[in-house]
Amino acid sequence: MCPLDHMSPDHKNNYKKLLRQYLFVAGTFVAFFLIIDAFAAAKPHTARYFNKIFTDTVPLQDTIPLKTLPLPDTTAQDSSVKDTLPPLQADTTLPADSTVADTVPVKLSRDSLDAPVEYKAKDSIVLMVPDKRFFLYGNANTKYKTVDLTAERMNFTQNTGILEATTAKDTSGNPFGRPVLKDGEQAFDSDTLRYNFNTQKAKIYHTRSQYGEGYIHSEQTKRESDNTIFGFRNGYTTCNLDTPHFQFRARKIKVIPDKLVISGPANLEIEGVPTPLFIPFAIFPITHGQRSGILPPQYAVNAQKGVGLEQGGYYIGLGDYFDLTLRGDVYSYGSWSLTASPTYRKRYKYNGGLNLSFANTRFGDPAVKSEFTRSRDFRITWNHSMDSKARPGVNFGANVNFGTSSYNTYNVFDYYTRVNNNIGSSISFSKTWQGKPYNLSMSLNHQQNLSTGDIMISFPDASFNVNTIYPFQPKELVGTPKWYQKIGVSYSTVLRNSVNFRDTMFLKKEMFDRLQTGMQHTIPVSFSIPIGTFTLSPGLNYSEYWYTRKMFRRWDANKYNPQTDTLGAIDTTYQTGFFAARQASASVSLSTALYGMYTFKKGSKIKAIRHVVRPTVSLSYQPDLASAAYYDLQYSHNPEDITRTSYFSGSIIGVPGEGKAGMVSFGLDNNLEMKVASEKDTSAAKEKKIKLLDGFGINGSYNLMADSFKLSNFSIYARTNLFEKLNISASGTLDPYVVDARGKRLDQYVWEAGKVSLGRLTNANITLSTSFQSNDKKSQEKEKQLEEMQNQDQQSMDAAYQAQQRQLEMMRNNPGEYVDFDIPWRVDLSYSLTYSKSIIPDSGGVVVNFNQYLNFNGDFSLTPKWKVGLTSGYDFINQEIAYTNMYISRDLHCWQMSINLVPFGTFRQFSITISPKSGLLRDLRINRTRQFYDF
Known part of the structure; x- marks a missing residue:
């Protein structure tokens, strides 16, 4: 019999004609129906089952119930030819519940299968009865159990149970219709495929299959019944092209489905060219989830530490809820570091991670003590988040960052982390009682200045709050409420414990001697009364302060030395116990909103400008309840230099103000909008609103009961977003009083001195920022991914956030490895200006701080595969360029190359990295880094 590839259409037609004549001569009724049903004409075949008649008689030893096979569906109209081979041939004329005795022979085929085989072809199906073979032409498909095979041509031999699938050739001689075998999640794309239905083994030629993130190209492949390959x-790669850019060439390879890809000796090829890189064996995991293994180190050169290997270690998977990562660095000059990073998680409950880092840094030659230094440092970070669904109303979270002040200097390569002198921590717990108007929160906070070594720790900090309740309001309010029914009362209490110390005092007696404790209670009473377009809001407020330590400061003439600092003559003593201070106030405020509209002439592009003014006036009275908390302090050798100070100065809960106060406070907020004709709007109005100023205003107060300096400083502000592109914000402070030649404030207003001004500008700041970029080619896909992330549960969002933070840290360190080639160009600009002017009394000295800074970063694509980026800034005051990072990135399809350069500054760096994009081979990277420090 001719093979399938060489059988011509004429041969097929002649054979079908001879076969029909032979069967007609045989004259059997059954054969006649089978011929009509299976091979008649060139119209779709409608039978669901094809019953094999070429069977042998096999006696059955047990009683077997027979079931009626389903009748053919003669109404089916399909453009393809389709048949099914049944697993068992039976006499369908017997009742469904009949049985066959031991002596009754039933026709069973010796080579019958244990499951039906469904097959179809778009062109035709040819059956060769004597040889028990059939041929399928034109987009053929065969299904057996979980196996789904598609090819342009197939042929099946029943005696051997082997199905062969091949391609066909078009008029140009090019092959098409490659066989594709799918079995569960496995898929094979090949030139020729032979599958044995009996043993469920397969032999595949020139195949390409995917396992996880990797692809395997093989000249020959054997598939065992247990799916082992x-x-x-072979060639293993993570490049998804038919001709990959790189691959590991290995003579033999074994694939254990969903577990491993194992190969013998392999050679790395790039663009089909062998490289000198050989490996004795390779193991590529394709298991989803945890898998313990070695983390390869990266080669680095450091000017101070020498040649080293960084970030090498081991990952240990300890189950679904816990894992551990161990990493270390070692350098030729003797420096080393170790980091342990355990993480934990429980779905719908909590997740978090801990980092414990220890480092030993050596500089210079140990033999020369004057030039040799050593720094032993540590850092501890911990983050924990709790799923809101775990315990409704209860939340616990932690974000801890604590360590020695020199750790970042010697062991962190991220510029932004190095220059940040402040780190902090926060651990918080909160509880809200459902259906109750109160809540509780507790926290531990830590702030540390790495340059000065100052540390502040507050623990425990707690607050208990009762939301506003309306004691005079009935449970069921009917009609308009009375004025007294709007009276609301709330309560809050705050507990503070804080200590400030140097890092050298940690856990020593000096640290605990500096501990401060305080508690504050506040009971506000408020309600509002609408009066036409105005809102009147009276209120009462009572506060009480509790202290555990009282401070006494006095002038000691015996310690005074004119040649030294005057403060050295002030003696300080403390008294512990329970102390209290109180404060009360009554207030009433009135607010409204005024609208103004200016309409332009008809035909003008600008239709109208609307101005909204929101004035607020309030009056408050504060009796003198805290005078006992103050005393007179002589602060110099002159007995007349006396000031009023509190026994509780510097307390963490503050000090109530001394004396009576009758304050008139005022505020004025403005909003300016413009309505213009819109060229894009196709509606009838064809107008759009543009915000000229989101807000601008002024705030201040006047103390009616003060002896002097009754008017407070004025606070001014403005903010807007022009054209939805330019963000502008500005603020400042005006002092309405003049100063004398020595810098002392006089009780005289600036405008009384002949100046047309509200006061002296003591501080101001203005910031501008904008961003421009071209259209994102994949913006819709990214928006879809963002929506999917927002629909995730809280734990998944927290885990995604933590992964994002880790990636952002890596991006700051090597921005060239994380560029977006979908955006051709991007520019971000920001400008900041700050100004402050302070006068030192009794000296006439003026301290002026003026900073002006421009920051810019952006990138652009030289070609679709090349991108250049720059991050830098300019200090106008010092006239110098700020931290600058330049990078060049090249998209190599399955690889990426980046060059990062920090050309000048305290921390200079150069690195070039070539790495695969696949996460599976992320450690297969070529990196050359050089770092330089100027201390």
């Missing part, structure tokens, strides 16, 4: 002359 053996390949001959």
Whole structure:
């Protein structure tokens, strides 16, 4: 019999004609119906089952119930030819519940299968009865159990149970219709495929299959019944092209489904060219989830530490809820570091991670003590988040960052982390009682200045709050409420414990001697009364302060030395116990909103400008309840230099003000909008609103009961977003009083001195920022991913946030490795200006701080595969360029190359990295880094 590839259409037609004549001569009724049903004409075949008549008689030893096979569906109209081979041939004329005795022979085929085989072809199906073979032409498809095979041509031999699938050739001689075998999640794309239905083994030629993130190209492949794969002359790669850019060439390879890809000796090829890189064996995991293994180190050169290996270690998977990562660095000059990073998680409950880092840094030659230094440092970070669904109303979270002040200097390569002198921590717990108007929160906070070594720790900090309740309001309010029914009362209490110390005092007696404790209670009473377009809001407020320590400061003339600092003559003593201070106030405020509209002439592009003014006036009275908390302090050798100070100065809960106060406070907020004709709007109005100023205003107060300096400083502000592109914000402070030649404030207003001004500008700041970029080619896909992330549960969002933070840290360190080639160009600009002017009394000295800074970063694509980026800034005051990072990135399809350069500054760096994009081979990277420090 001719093979399938060489059978011509004429041969097929002649054979079908001879076969029909032969069967007609035989004259059997059954054969006649089978011929009509299976091979008649060139119209779709409608039978669901094809019953094999070429069977042998096999006696059955047990009683077997027979079931009626389903009748053919003669109404089916399909453009394809389709048949099914049944697993068992039976006499369908017997009742469904009949049985066959031991002596009754039933026709069973010796080579019958244990499951039906469904097959179809778009062109035709040819059956060769004597040889028990059939041929399928034109987009053929065969299904057996979980196996789904598609090819342009197939042929099946029933005696051997082997199905062969091949391609066909078009008029140009090019092959098409490659066989594709799918079995569960496994898929094979090949030139020729042979599958044995009996043993469920397969032999595949020139195949390409995917396992996880990797692809295997093999000249020959054997598939065992347990789905194990053996390949001959293979190539492993993560490049998804038919001709990959790189691959590991191995003579033999074995694939254990959903577990491992194992190969013998392999050679790395790039663009089909062998490289000198050989490996004795390779193991590529394709298991989803945890898998313990070695983390390869990266080669680095450091000017101070020498040649080293960084970030090498081991990952240990300890189950679904816990894992551990161990990493270390070692350098030729003797420096080393170790980091342990355990993480934990429980779905719908909590997740978090801990980092414990220890480092030993050596500089210079130990033999020369004057030039040799050593720094032993540590850092502890911990983050924990709790799923809101775990315990409704209860939340616990932690974000801890604590360590020695020199750790970042010697062991962190991220510029932004190095220059940040402040780190902090926060651990918080909160509880809200459902259906109750109160809540509780507790926290531990830590702030540390790495340059000065100052540390502040507050623990425990707690607050208990009762939301506003309306004691005079009935449970069921009917009609308009009375004025007294709007009276609301709330309560809050705050507990503070704080200590400030140097890092050298940690856990020593000096640290605990500096501990401060305080508690504050506040009971506000408020309600509002609408009066036409105005809102009147009276209120009462009572506060009480509790202290555990009282401070006494006095002038000691015996310690005074004119040649030294005057403060050295002030003696300080403390008294512990329970102390209290109180404060009360009554207030009433009135607010409204005024609208103004200016309409332009008809035909003008600008239709109208609207101005909204929101004035607020309030009056408050504060009796003198805290005078006992103050005393007179002589602060110099002159007995007349006396000031009023509190026994509780510097307390963490503050000090109530001394004396009576009758304050008139005022505020004025403005909003300016413009309505213009819109060229894009196709509606009838064809107008759009543009915000000229989101807000601008002024705030201040006047103390009616003060002896002097009754008017407070004025606070001014403005903010807007022009054209939805330019963000502008500005603020400042005006002092309405003049100063004398020595810098002392006089009780005289600036405008009384002949100046047309509200006061002296003591501080101001203005910031501008904008961003421009071209259209994102994949913006819709990214928006879809963002929506999917927002729909995730809280734990998944927290885990994604933590992964994002880790990636952002890596991006800051090597921005060239994380560029977006979908955006051709991007520019971000920001400008800041700050100004402050302070006068030192009794000296006439003026301290002026003026900073002006421009920051810019952006990138652009030289070609679709090349991108250049720059991050830098300019200090106008010092006239110098700020931290600058330049990078060049090249998209190599399955690889990426980046060059990062920090050309000048305290921390200079150069690095070039070539790495695969696949996460599976992320450690297969070529990196050359050089770092320089100027201390």
